[in-house]
Ligand SMILES: Nc1ncnc2c1ncn2[C@@H]1O[C@H](COP(=O)(O)OP(=O)(O)OP(=O)(O)O)[C@@H](O)[C@H]1O
């Protein structure tokens with residue numbers, strides 16, 4: 001509530017960093033934690049990702065938005081080592097990260113969650129959490145044989161896991177199988193588990209999808225908290241209300257490329273963004289003749305598409321393995 | 322019908338050398354499949370490597386038995402590395418295909434005519450178990466275990482060593498599967514991408530699992546060869562692997578006691594059905610079958626039993642029903 005409240009000062013600091021930045025794609029940030037250059041990923045003839053240059057500001061919450069199929073998840077997969085980009089390089093904290101396997105990316109402090117949640121079903125909730133802790137001595141086979149070597153560490157990890165579970169309102173479920181959680185609870189668990197890694201950059205792929213509105217509010221709170229704790233957040237989200245609520249900066253992707261960047265309150269009025277979401281035909285007709293003309297154009301286009309349909313479905317079949 | 326005979330034969334089989342061999346092989350599979358989710362369909366190859374290592378070292382090259390044991394363990398590790406390096410980065414089914422092929426290659430190599438001087442061809446190798454039985458502390462004779470079973474001194478010795486191995490290996494696994502190391506394996510079984518995203522080197526853990534399971538398989542091979550004083554290639558066919566899987570699933574995968582109880586029950590039932598049928602035919606209780614048909618009927622009955630088990634108790638004897646229920650979600 002007070003001006004010197006750290007929560008407000010972190011937010012203010014993040015916003016100040018974006019003050020006066022151009023809204024061009026690839027605009028330079030004052031203190032980027034992640035810098036991406038010319039990343040390309042093709043699936044057969046389809047270019048899923050072709051990002052020229054993009055920077056993520058340290059200590060901020062950045063939203064990555066774009067229509068379905070824009071390439072957001074594929075972009076995440078390249079950056080985190082879950083897929084191999086055809087070209088491009090990127091640095092995290094100044095360290096080269098292209099070609100680094102996924103587990104090493106996570107160890108460097110860049111941790112992601114998945115759009116389709118990956119709860120480890122037959123492990124309990126608390127075991128899911130413990131797994132996230134890094135550099136565990138008991139994860140060596142020979143040390144694992146001697147409980148005395150890892151008991152103490154395990155207790156400390158459990159304590160940290162329980163604190164997080166309490167924050168995420170999952171503590172009552174701690175001894176249940178993760179597979180018995182609801183879809184929304186799994187989203188929460190996955191986010192909490194990612195935090196067990198103690199990352200510097202958290203990359204969340206649609207963390208709010210399928211979570212009920214009441215819970216969404218608390219999830220938003222958690223995400224804001226991450227920034228207060230000094231973490232950087234990059235998240236994918238479709239709901240613009242949420243994006244406006246929590247993000248400091250928004251990056252827009254369409255057809256694999258970053259097409260615009262900007263502050264959350266004005267980004268949706270950017271012409272390029274409107275084009276991307278609504279297509280090129282969103283302009284309202286100015287006169288009756290123009291309306292008639294647009295209608296004819298649209299009909300002609302539809303007819304042409306219907307003709308081409310037979311071929312294009314075949315191609316689509318080839319692209320998907 | 323002589324029920325005492327039927328029961329004593331069945332109980333003897335349930336704790337006999339077959340039970341030990343399949344138990345060890347299934348414990349290896351339990352590490353790989355039960356805990357890590359790796360589909361190794363070539364466990365027979367690891368067993369063959371164990372059996373032929375001691376047989377070849379002693380019978381062909383005249384070197385000491387314990388050197389053969391060491392060679393067997395090393396070769397099992399090498400075989401696991403050889404199979405794992407190209408396949409563990411790929412999807413799970415590739416390992417299954419590669420291991421099943423590798424097992425056949427191993428079997429065909431040791432039975433090859435061209436290598437008859439080394440591996441003995443289809444006759445296999447004999448006369449290598451002398452050192453082992455020389456250490457036998459049981460004086461010659463028959464040992465009756467009340468109420469009605471009994472073994473000779475050689476069997477007593479191999480069973481003692483075999484069950485001590487089973488207990489030792491199970492204790493080690495009990496310890497390590499409760500540790501953070503075991504947690505990583507179980508997590509990989511559930512979803513390896515999630516484990517990668519948490520900074521664990523999945524490939525390394527899968528390799529460790531494959532190696533450990535393979536080495537335990539080679540222990541089964543040592544017991545197999547020593548108990549028969551013979552190593553014979555055709556005993557290590559894919560049937561062996563599938564029976565070991567049966568034992569594992571019967572007892573309950575990802576449970577320490579699963580393979581032990583599974584092996585005991587599997588061999589008890591096999592011999593119970595077999596001896597029971599033979600007795601019934603000999604005593605004319607059943608007169609529409611002859612003794613030569615028992616083998617086939619035995620497998621049909623056991624197969625039917627397994628199908629019923631999978632329908633009514635899919636988690637196996639020791640499994641947790643709640644885990645199976647999760648799969649439906
Ligand atoms: N493994 C793959 N093989 C072939 N095409 C793929 C593959 N993965 C993604 N694509 C294609 O790449 C494009 C981008 O997909 P991606 O999942 O990155 O979209 P997205 O922006 O995350 O969409 P959404 O908002 O719906 O999650 C899509 O056209 C998709 O069909």
Ligand SMILES: [Mg+2]
Pocket residue numbers: 072073074115205
């Ligand atoms: Mg996506």
